[in-house]
Amino acid sequence: MEAGIFTRIAQLCRAREERLSERWRALVSASLGGRVPETQVDKEQREILDVLLTALALGAGRDIEAEPYAELRALLMELSRSRAQQGFSPRETAISVFALKGAVLDVFDQDGDAEAFREFVAFSQLIDELALLTFETYARAREEVISSQAEQLLELATPVVKVWDGVLALPLVGTLGSARAQVVMEKLLQTLVDTGSEHAIIDITGVPAVDTQVAQHLLKTVMAARLMGAECIISGIRPQIAQTIVALGIEFGDIATKGTLADALVLAISRTGVSVGGDLTKRGR
Amino acid sequence: MDSVPILKIGDVLLVSIQTDLQDEAVMALQESLAERISSTGASGVIIDISVLDVVDSFAGRMLATVAAISRVLDAETVVVGMRPAVAITLVEMGLSLDGIKTALDLERGMRLLSGDGALA
Known part of the structure; x- marks a missing residue:
């Protein structure tokens, strides 16, 4: 020019x-x-x-x-x-x-x-x-x-909290897509190693819907935790979600499931060898 | 060819895998481990893979095979120190290592064997 x-x-x-x-x-x-x-x-x-x-x-x-x-x-x-x-x-x-x-x-x-x-x-x-x-x-x-x-958002939405000595809780809130499930899985497993915890509770009260994909992610997380020497409990399965899971033919196998986070916590604590008071174990749903 | 050391602690054999294993090393390990189990009459085998950050399907199957051999020779296998990335890879490959006990670290693995699952 x-x-x-x-x-x-x-x-x-x-x-x-x-x-x-x-x-x-x-x-x-x-x-x-x-x-x-x-x-x-x-x-x-x-x-x-x-x-x-x-x-x-x-x-x-x-x-x-x-x-x-x-x-x-x-x-x-x-x-x-x-x-x-x-x-x-x-x-x-x-x-x-x-x-x-x-x-x-x-x-x-x-x-x-x-x-x-x-x-x-x-x-x-x-x-x-x-x-x-x-x-x-x-x-x-x-x-x-x-x-x-x-x-x-991804980081905010996936807190892993220690609720007891050797027990971690992972309250999931919101839709569980593939990318997020991956982040959740890695974060949970890493925290298991970092804190030396042998028990993890995955609470899905806040997950609006469970389809085969979400269930697959949950199962993979539990299997991976097991390979590392930790046990997972899944809690917060709402009645509708339980029906969907059965209707879809998803098998949770021998993975422990509990209705509420409180029930899961009682189970996890008793697994760590601490005896939980009678009024706690007998508490109703 | 460097071989993987097999240490004896009480009646537990400790196999600490320090490097990525080549296929021949894996075969040698299986052989020498089987011999050590029967010669020492060990009741447990701990495989420490805390240094391993990459696994392929061969290494995954190796763990399963070692565990199966030990079981036949009446020794229980515990895999300890598996990293999250390794665990995810194994699950993605569809290897669930059924029948193998796992623990977060060596100490918990020892307790698992000595306490005979009391703490599991």
């Missing part, structure tokens, strides 16, 4: 920088609806405008991937990433850049000649490219937010 096509427009803008950034800020602030402090918008835009004009004055062309625009690209990506994390829509983010065109046009409106207009069209295309860059970064940043949230 021809070098220096924007040098004149850069000079014109530089001469009117104060008016230009004021107009730009007014346009953007209106679209953001006051959710970002004006002083912050002003600071961001002055910085962007300054970096942009400097690059243009140095003879940067149309290609926004070119070296002179490196700093500008970094600034815009930073801007759209922070907008994405604050929950702004991609439209609001891209408008921050597009509004510059309006601002330049408004300011140039008075003293525009044919030559300046031709330059403005090329300038406008450049701004479009820059705005698209923020859009791309925005989408990527959103995806990062989503995947990090999914990860956090």
Whole structure:
């Protein structure tokens, strides 16, 4: 591309920088609806405008991937990433850049000649490219937010708690998909090793539905724990789930199942060799 | 070829597997273990695999075979120190190691054999 096509427009803008950034800020602030402090918008835009004009004055062309625009690209990506994390829509983010065109046009409106207009069209295309860059970064940043949230959810949802000396409890809440079942299994087994516990209670009171896949995961976890020298008890099977399990023909084999976490705890403690008081063992369901 | 050491503690034989086993080493282990059981009249065999972090189907079957041999020779086998990753792999491969006792660590394994399952 021809070098220096924007040098004149850069000079014109530089001469009117104060008016230009004021107009730009007014346009953007209106679209953001006051959710970002004006002083912050002003600071961001002055910085962007300054970096942009400097690059243009140095003879940067149309290609926004070119070296002179490196700093500008970094600034815009930073801007759209922070907008994405604050929950702004991609439209609001891209408008921050597009509004510059309006601002330049408004300011140039008075003293525009044919030559300046031709330059403005090329300038406008450049701004479009820059705005698209923020859009791309925005989408990527959103995806990062989503995947990090999914990860956090995965960790939040699988606590392994020690309820007695040598007894762990794993209260499962929510749907048990393959990925989550894998995390649950690994975490339980690792905690068994770390704490030297020989008994684990898997409580499924909070699992809304048990299908063959979930049952398969449970069975695998129990088998793996057994291979390591620990016994699992499954508790919290609700009546409907018991019916589903039987209807699906799932065999829990010799795995101990108990109605409530309390019953499972009594069984686990008595297995550790501690005698449990009579009133505890006889407690009704 | 380095062979796996078989230690005798009381009437228990301790096999501590320290490295990933090659197939010949496994065959040699089976042979020497069978000999030691019958020569010492051991009543229990503990296989410590706490260092093992990778298993293949051959190693999995080896454990089952060793246990079966020991049982025929009237000795009980306890596998101790299996890591979570190994346990998951074995389950995924469909090897449930039926008839083998397991314990979290060596100490619990010893107690399991001496207490004859009183604490199990």
